[in-house]
Amino acid sequence: xxxxxxxxxxxxxxxxxxxxxxxxxxxxxxxxxxxxxxxxxxxxxxxxxxxxxxxxxxxxxxxxxxxxxxxxxxxxxxxxxxxxxxxxxxxxxxxxxxxxxxxxxxxxxxxxxxxxxxxxxxxxxxxxxxxxxxxxxxxxxxxxxxxxxxxxxxxxxxxxxxxxxxxxxxxxxxxxxxxxxxxxxxxxxxxxxxxxxxxxxxxxxxxxxxxxxxxxxxxxxxxxxxxxxxxxxxxxxxxxxxxxxxxxxxxxxxxxxxxxxxxxxxxxxxxxxxxxxxxxxxxxxxxxxxxxxxxxxxxxxxxx
Numbered sequence: 001x002x003x004x005x006x007x008x009x010x011x012x013x014x015x016x017x018x019x020x021x022x023x024x025x026x027x028x029x030x031x032x033x034x035x036x037x038x039x040x041x042x043x044x045x046x047x048x049x050x051x052x053x054x055x056x057x058x059x060x061x062x063x064x065x066x067x068x069x070x071x072x073x074x075x076x077x078x079x080x081x082x083x084x085x086x087x088x089x090x091x092x093x094x095x096x097x098x099x100x101x102x103x104x105x106x107x108x109x110x111x112x113x114x115x116x117x118x119x120x121x122x123x124x125x126x127x128x129x130x131x132x133x134x135x136x137x138x139x140x141x142x143x144x145x146x147x148x149x150x151x152x153x154x155x156x157x158x159x160x161x162x163x164x165x166x167x168x169x170x171x172x173x174x175x176x177x178x179x180x181x182x183x184x185x186x187x188x189x190x191x192x193x194x195x196x197x198x199x200x201x202x203x204x205x206x207x208x209x210x211x212x213x214x215x216x217x218x219x220x221x222x223x224x225x226x227x228x229x230x231x232x233x234x235x236x237x238x239x240x241x242x243x244x245x246x247x248x249x250x251x252x253x254x255x256x257x258x259x260x261x262x263x264x265x266x267x268x269x270x271x272x273x274x275x276x277x278x279x280x281x282x283x284x285x286x287x288x289x290x291x292x293x294x295x296x297x298x299x300x301x302x303x304x
Contacts, residue, residue: 003103005134005164008077009188009206010042011220013213014050016255016262017064019272024060026067028268032214033071035267039217042207042224043077044068045106047093049140049169050211050255053081055274058089062096069101079209082127083108083138090127098131105135106167106209111144117152124156124163134162140169140192150178157183167192167209173200180204194246198239201227211249211258212242215265215297241295248291256280261288265297 013036018028036044046068047053047061056064065080072078080097082105084090090107097105110123128135137156141147148166156163168176169192176189190209191200197208201224213220219238226234251257256273260280263271271279280288292298 003074003077005188008043008079008104008134008164010224011040011208011210011213011217012043012045012077012079012190013041013217013220014045014048014081014209014211015068016211016214016258016268017051017056018268018270019274020270022272022274024056024064025268025270029064029067030071032267033068036213036217037072037075040221041076041213041217042221043079043103044072045079045081045209046102047081048106048138048209049143050214050258051081052255052274052277055277058092061093062100065097065102066100077103079104079106079136081106081108081138083110085111085113087123087126090123094127094131098133102133104164105131105133106138107135108138108140109144109146109148111146114146117149120146120148121152121155121159125160128160128162132162134164135160136163136165136167136188136190138167138169138192140167142169150175150182153179153187154182157187164188165190165206168200168205169193171196173203176200176203176205194249195243197242197246198223198227198235202232202235210246211254212246214258214262214267216242216245244291245295248288251287252280252284253277257284257288260285261292264289264292 018025080102082093082097139148165188167190189205190207191197191205194210223238259271262268
């Protein structure tokens with residue numbers, strides 16, 4: 001049975017991809033999923049930016065989706081990121097995720113080619129027209145070099161009954177209000193930039209898809225729930241508690257800081273990337289140790 005759409009909200013962290021010896025470490029990946037569920041995350045996002053999807057083959061991305069869905073067993077929603085710069089590749093990834101049982105799709109704006117809005121609209125309609133699974137745009141102009149306009153959102157909403165929302169990884173907070181004004185408050189916007197989590201939820205975003213959820217899943221879930229019950233003071237407290245950690249995610253290209261901190265905290269056994277990504281430098285490691293210590297996650301003496 002399809003998962004009710006109203007369950008696709010809250011903190012849905014983009015899981016990192018653990019590697020060991022150059023291969024995906026599925027044993028650790030399974031533990032990451034269990035950690036998210038135990039800590040109260042409202043779902044998981046597979047193959048998002050934090051997962052280093054550009055370093056994965058299509059077959060690996062598909063296998064991760066299948067693995068995650070089988071591991072979760074319906075306990076929380078599984079959102080599959082299925083976008084690429086290639087229409088053909090996006091179709092393969094999307095078709096597989098739908099067949100495997102993903103609860104929702106997240107499709108990045110086609111990157112590098114910088115298409116016009118009319119081309120992007122047709123791209124999304126072509127990728128999703130044969131599927132009944134709800135889908136969302138992954139709007140990340142800092143990486144894709146293209147912005148989605150409110151008019152594009154409105155046209156897609158008019159033409160695609162399964163288009164339900166967006167992950168908005170941009171500092172343009174006003175865009176959120178403009179989208180709601182154009183297509184209604186039921187449009188599901190997930191925050192994609194850590195330091196805007198609380199502010200964007202306060203104006204109506206339904207949840208978070210934040211890399212820092214790999215480290216502090218329980219705090220992000222609590223922030224969402226505080227906003228839902230109208231406890232903005234608690235939401236503010238959690239926002240400020242996370243502030244430096246949120247900033248640290250971007251001390252280098254994501255997920256370089258994230259993977260180092262996850263290894264430092266024992267969440268993953270190896271801090272390994274695939275080229276052209278590379279592990280944190282010794283200078284960055286020391287800086288991140290300080291962040292973890294000040295966040296109370298690492299003993300002060302261990303950071304010195």
